[in-house]
Amino acid sequence: MWNSPKVGILGGGQLGRMLVESANRLNIQANVLDVENSPAKQISAHDGHVTGSFKERESVRKLAESCDVITAEIEHVDTYALEEVASKVRVEPSWQAIRTIQNKFNQKEHLRKYGIPMADHRELQNNTPQELAQIGEQLGYPMMLKSKTMAYDGRGNFRVNSEADIPEALEALKDRPLYAEKWAYFKMELAVMVIKTKDDVLSYPTVETVQEDSICKTVYAPARNVPDAINQKAQALARKAVSAFEGKGAFGVEMFLLEDNSLMLCELASRIHNSGHWTMEGCALSQFDSHIRAILDLPIPPKSLELLQPSIMLNIIGGATPDSHLKATEAALSIPNATIHLYSKGDAKPGRKMGHVTVTAATMHEAETLIQPLIDVVDNMRA
Ligand code: ATP
Ligand code: MG
Ligand code: MG
Numbered sequence: 001m002w003n004s005p006k007v008g009i010l011g012g013g014q015l016g017r018m019l020v021e022s023a024n025r026l027n028i029q030a031n032v033l034d035v036e037n038s039p040a041k042q043i044s045a046h047d048g049h050v051t052g053s054f055k056e057r058e059s060v061r062k063l064a065e066s067c068d069v070i071t072a073e074i075e076h077v078d079t080y081a082l083e084e085v086a087s088k089v090r091v092e093p094s095w096q097a098i099r100t101i102q103n104k105f106n107q108k109e110h111l112r113k114y115g116i117p118m119a120d121h122r123e124l125q126n127n128t129p130q131e132l133a134q135i136g137e138q139l140g141y142p143m144m145l146k147s148k149t150m151a152y153d154g155r156g157n158f159r160v161n162s163e164a165d166i167p168e169a170l171e172a173l174k175d176r177p178l179y180a181e182k183w184a185y186f187k188m189e190l191a192v193m194v195i196k197t198k199d200d201v202l203s204y205p206t207v208e209t210v211q212e213d214s215i216c217k218t219v220y221a222p223a224r225n226v227p228d229a230i231n232q233k234a235q236a237l238a239r240k241a242v243s244a245f246e247g248k249g250a251f252g253v254e255m256f257l258l259e260d261n262s263l264m265l266c267e268l269a270s271r272i273h274n275s276g277h278w279t280m281e282g283c284a285l286s287q288f289d290s291h292i293r294a295i296l297d298l299p300i301p302p303k304s305l306e307l308l309q310p311s312i313m314l315n316i317i318g319g320a321t322p323d324s325h326l327k328a329t330e331a332a333l334s335i336p337n338a339t340i341h342l343y344s345k346g347d348a349k350p351g352r353k354m355g356h357v358t359v360t361a362a363t364m365h366e367a368e369t370l371i372q373p374l375i376d377v378v379d380n381m382r383a
Contacts (some may be wrong), residue, residue, distance in 0.1 A: 008067030010054035012038030014343035017074035092295040093247025154214020186256035191275035192238035218222040282311035316355040318348030
């Protein structure tokens with residue numbers, strides 16, 4: 001088709017694996033930087049992979065030698081290594097975008113300049129109880145104490161209900177750079193996957209995400225009972241936020257829909273995202289297909305990002321016992337219209353994302369009915 005460009009991927013977890021699935025279908029070689037036999041490498045048999053870490057300068061250099069364009073499945077990478085290799089190989093999205101976004105506080109400071117609404121927040125300078133108590137007086141309780149860096153799946157968040165919680169909160173997040181956020185009393189969480197191409201900012205439909213213990217449990221596409229005006233506002237907010245960063249590819253934008261129907265940004269990710277997994281069955285092009293196309297300047301017909309059928313995605317998360325995720329998978333086998341994706345990550349740990357299931361149907365109501373038995377299994381495992 002063309003002189004097949006090579007894509008380098010920092011990180012070989014489930015997101016890298018699903019990117020490789022898309023690259024494979026277009027005969028594009030994807031070289032993965034991660035430990036041997038990581039989920040992405042398992043489905044890609046060639047000798048271009050690099051064993052190492054996306055946090056090591058030398059490994060990133062090595063990957064860059066064999067690729068035309070480098071991208072990342074995770075934002076917690078060595079952006080100084082990316083800055084260095086950017087003179088030799090294209091880096092998408094830009095290392096500047098990844099560097100700003102990987103620090104949630106810097107991300108918000110940057111987005112504030114673009115008028116993006118978000119919860120009021122304060123930076124901690126020395127992580128003392130006195131300092132946090134003072135911030136608590138300003139923001140009120142509850143407030144969310146957050147790590148600026150290395151945050152994912154809520155690991156890095158601590159809800160502070162009152163001044164009495166402060167010692168425990170600081171202990172839980174000790175030795176991390178912190179900021180505190182005013183509590184957002186949302187009625188729903190929304191998300192939009194944005195695809196930045198060389199000359200466009202495209203987006204997938206607005207979805208509803210449900211988090212349990214700060215970790216994504218289900219995603220409903222489209223968001224249920226959200227009037228079109230709010231949907232349009234969410235689309236505009238997401239595109240505006242992503243436009244504040246340089247570079248091409250997929251960006252996940254998480255938002256809060258507040259009681260007064262106003263929207264606030266929760267956070268943004270410079271990558272393919274859990275809230276966009278449903279696109280694999282719900283749209284003609286998945287977020288992974290679109291990401292590969294965007295970073296390689298290949299056409300993305302906007303129509304291919306439209307919803308084909310209402311879709312519900314459920315994460316299969318490691319539970320109390322090493323095999324609880326297998327019980328969920330087993331139950332999913334009997335659900336009509338369910339597509340199961342397992343990530344082949346090896347042993348389950350509580351809270352570890354092991355796979356996901358997407359159910360599609362002609363109506364959202366039908367999809368809800370079909371997936372309910374599986375949600376019941378997952379809920380019973382937690383109980
Ligand atoms: P991710 O896995 O999406 O990267 P994360 O660890 O970076 O998550 P956040 O997205 O900041 O964490 O927060 C996780 C969840 O915690 C949110 O989806 C929301 O449910 C809740 N949350 C975060 N900030 C607030 C807030 N200010 N007020 C109320 N709830 C919040
Ligand atoms: Mg995050
Ligand atoms: Mg989040």
